[in-house]
Amino acid sequence: MKNRYSIWRLMSLGAALMTAPWLQAQDVLVTLEAEKGIITLPAKVKPVDGSTVEGISGGKYVGDNDPGSSIVFNDVEVPEAGTYEFKTYYMSMQNRSIAVKVNNYSEYISTVSNTTPGWDVPPTNEMSTYIYMDKGKNTIKITPMGSGGPNMDKFEIIRASETGRVSYRSRSRNRSIIRKPESKTYRRFFRCRSIGRQIYRRLRLSR
Template sequence: MKLTTPYSRYRSYEAENAVLSGRASVTAGKQGKYCSNDAYVGYVGGSGQGAVTFSDVTVDKAGRYTVRIYYVSGEPRSLKVDINGSYVTTLDNLYANKNDWSGIRAVNLEADLREGKNTIRLYNDRGNAPSLDRIAVAIPEEKVVGDVDFNGRLQVADLILTSRYIRGMIGFSAEQFRTADLNGDGTADVFDLIRYRHLLTS
């Protein structure tokens, strides 16, 4: 059985490939060994007003998404977030362990993104921000109608499993039951099997 969460896929964007402004700069190699691609962007915020702008954060349709920010900081720091030119939130107390300037931590925020490309700007105009490794946008898994074995495809195996459930030979989880109820009438029965056959042969 394929075990997934609603957000089991992430689309990542590296900070070192983003648009850097102010004193923000890339640190690579040995110092960035715990970061993806062995690199991160430091000097974000502070007197140099460093900022990291991800200008091509792409989603297939407009909606609310989980955005995960991976960062490095050995002391509590704050990070401001703008999306598509508008201030969204300030994330406070971002740090891993005291004086740990190599360990990676992540923080999530919920953000409204529009279809196509979006711009996410990370900065701090009132102090030092943590160094940034990357961001990742959670992409929801698309549910397949009738896919009771959760392998991402509707197959004869799903029909067989549902038939066995209806005959009392096996049990279903609550999610499997909802998936098998193709008619949406609150039960899984022979009418759903008819619907299965129609979907499999159409």
């Protein structure tokens, strides 16, 4: 009985953390249509015949993101300096990556986690990385990694619950590390993960 009560307490605490405001969906501050950026070949706006694709934002996307390609957005404005989620809507039948460079900071890497049924038909999937942006206007450059990147529909910049700089992602590692342990978001993330592991262990032991 005591073991069950402990498990119930852990599950309740975990549920409370997962529904806390800092884990809820945040506001989308900026939406960037991929086809509206400054595009460098061989990437190009598709469909090339001028038609549109139903189910794709704006009816267009950027494909052929092979080495040498880039998409640049100038004057991307945010209200304050800090960490923002950079979400990419993509189509890709392979696990590919892009590098996201803000101003003169180092690149952040975003990697396809779930492939899509096709390269040029909806639905799109989403992948995210966290970027640091200066207050006011910023320049964002997206480039493919390795042999090429996914086809991209649009990007969203989402307000993070806490501001504060995150570490840069290395081109050689497809992972990010928040270097500031004093960050509240950092502490809460690892506290929640720890509680989740405790719940898992207790459930296994109770079987």
